[in-house]
Amino acid sequence: MPEGDTIFRTARNLGRALVGRPVTAFRSTFPWLMRFNDDTPVAGQTVESVEARGKWLLIYFSGGGILTSHLLMNGRWHIYRRGERWQLARIHMRIVIENEEYQAVGFRVPVARMHTQQSLDRDLRVAVPENDLLRVEFNAVAALDRLTARGDESVADALLDQSTLAGVGNVFKSEICFVNGLNPFRTVESLTRDEAAATIASAQKLLRANVLEDSGDMIVTYRGQQRRTTRASNPSESLWVYGRAGEPCRRCGETIRRRIQGADARVTFWCPRCQPMPNGADVEGT
Ligand SMILES: [Zn+2]
Numbered sequence: 001m002p003e004g005d006t007i008f009r010t011a012r013n014l015g016r017a018l019v020g021r022p023v024t025a026f027r028s029t030f031p032w033l034m035r036f037n038d039d040t041p042v043a044g045q046t047v048e049s050v051e052a053r054g055k056w057l058l059i060y061f062s063g064g065g066i067l068t069s070h071l072l073m074n075g076r077w078h079i080y081r082r083g084e085r086w087q088l089a090r091i092h093m094r095i096v097i098e099n100e101e102y103q104a105v106g107f108r109v110p111v112a113r114m115h116t117q118q119s120l121d122r123d124l125r126v127a128v129p130e131n132d133l134l135r136v137e138f139n140a141v142a143a144l145d146r147l148t149a150r151g152d153e154s155v156a157d158a159l160l161d162q163s164t165l166a167g168v169g170n171v172f173k174s175e176i177c178f179v180n181g182l183n184p185f186r187t188v189e190s191l192t193r194d195e196a197a198a199t200i201a202s203a204q205k206l207l208r209a210n211v212l213e214d215s216g217d218m219i220v221t222y223r224g225q226q227r228r229t230t231r232a233s234n235p236s237e238s239l240w241v242y243g244r245a246g247e248p249c250r251r252c253g254e255t256i257r258r259r260i261q262g263a264d265a266r267v268t269f270w271c272p273r274c275q276p277m278p279n280g281a282d283v284e285g286t
Pocket residue numbers: 249250251252253254271272273274275
């Protein structure tokens with residue numbers, strides 16, 4: 001699943017290709033988007049801005065429409081120069097926005113809707129900017145209250161809840177717990193307020209480091225001895241624990257564990273020595 005940093009970079013790239021330019025063509029395989037387009041043609045309008053909110057991508061048109069899309073597991077937006085060959089088959093196309101220079105193509109986008117500002121404000125699934133770790137509007141104090149309110153939920157599951165902190169996906173979840181020395185199976189209520197605040201601060205720091213101009217598409221939380229300049233073939237080479245079950249912890253050498261966690265059965269990785277349970281209990285894992 002794309003994490004907040006991926007959506008942020010996608011929004012930045014789409015913004016560069018689309019913002020300020022009149023749309024010359026708009027197509028979609030979603031009937032409700034085409035119905036909207038029949039009533040209010042998107043072609044002729046200008047893209048005013050593109051923004052990321054958590055895992056949602058928002059494209060603002062000058063006519064007042066706001067196209068929201070969520071990429072879930074497999075969706076992605078590509079940008080092509082006019083006439084350039086698509087990298088994915090046409091059958092996966094869901095939305096195309098064209099201008100004189102570029103084609104933005106949403107492939108396998110599973111969720112998309114055309115909102116007005118009012119309907120967007122009412123849509124509780126789309127994160128508000130104050131909850132988004134990557135936005136300047138992010139309010140860490142309010143986020144701390146939301147996180148600590150999650151009580152007996154596990155830290156890992158609470159981190160994934162997009163209404164608590166928008167932007168953390170499954171890779172960052174394990175990495176954030178490791179960096180803070182927190183066992184991912186601890187309950188939120190077992191954290192001190194300082195621990196919870198530090199968790200939010202490092203979530204923000206790790207996500208932000210992954211949206212810098214020179215950061216690639218790969219999530220990097222661990223850089224080893226020096227900054228990596230070539231693309232690693234194995235994504236877990238740039239991570240502390242995610243994807244590294246059975247391998248030695250980069251800090252202490254203990255074997256990294258893996259376990260399925262939470263109602264959504266998401267995989268979690270951790271080091272039992274660096275991230276002990278407070279009561280010394282052992283959490284089973286492979
Ligand atoms: Zn360790």
